[in-house]
Amino acid sequence: MTVAMFMAMARRAAPRLLLVLPGTWRLALESAGEKPIQVIKVLRELTGMDLLSAKTAVESAPTEVGSGLSEAYARRGAQLLNRAGATAVADPTP
Numbered sequence: 001m002t003v004a005m006f007m008a009m010a011r012r013a014a015p016r017l018l019l020v021l022p023g024t025w026r027l028a029l030e031s032a033g034e035k036p037i038q039v040i041k042v043l044r045e046l047t048g049m050d051l052l053s054a055k056t057a058v059e060s061a062p063t064e065v066g067s068g069l070s071e072a073y074a075r076r077g078a079q080l081l082n083r084a085g086a087t088a089v090a091d092p093t094p
Contacts, residue, residue, distance in 0.1 A: 023069045023070035023073070024068070024092055025068075025069045025070065025073075025091065026074065026090070026091060026092075026093045027046075027065050027069060027078055027081075027090050029057065029061045029064075029081065029086055029087075030088060031061050031062065031087045032058045032061050033086050035084060035086075038085055039081060039084045039085060042080050042084040043058065043081065046066070046077050046081075047066060061086075068093070071092075075090045078090040
């Protein structure tokens with residue numbers, strides 16, 4: 001694998017960094033709010049879930065959508081989900 005190929009793969013994987021970086025925080029989706037389609041879109045971008053998995057997670061809220069995350073990425077994920085209309089919480093793993 002060349003360096004250029006590795007960099008191209010890294011750029012494509014950037015939205016999925018929530019699943020890659022280790023930490024002790026979790027991201028929980030408390031409710032989808034009034035715009036579940038927007039929440040599904042953001043959830044797919046954050047986690048790399050397929051459409052059916054993201055739809056199921058949104059419909060079954062409250063649910064944990066990420067664990068073992070760094071504090072920064074958990075908080076950023078909660079912020080993005082909240083902007084989409086959901087109620088999301090980032091907190092340390094118990």
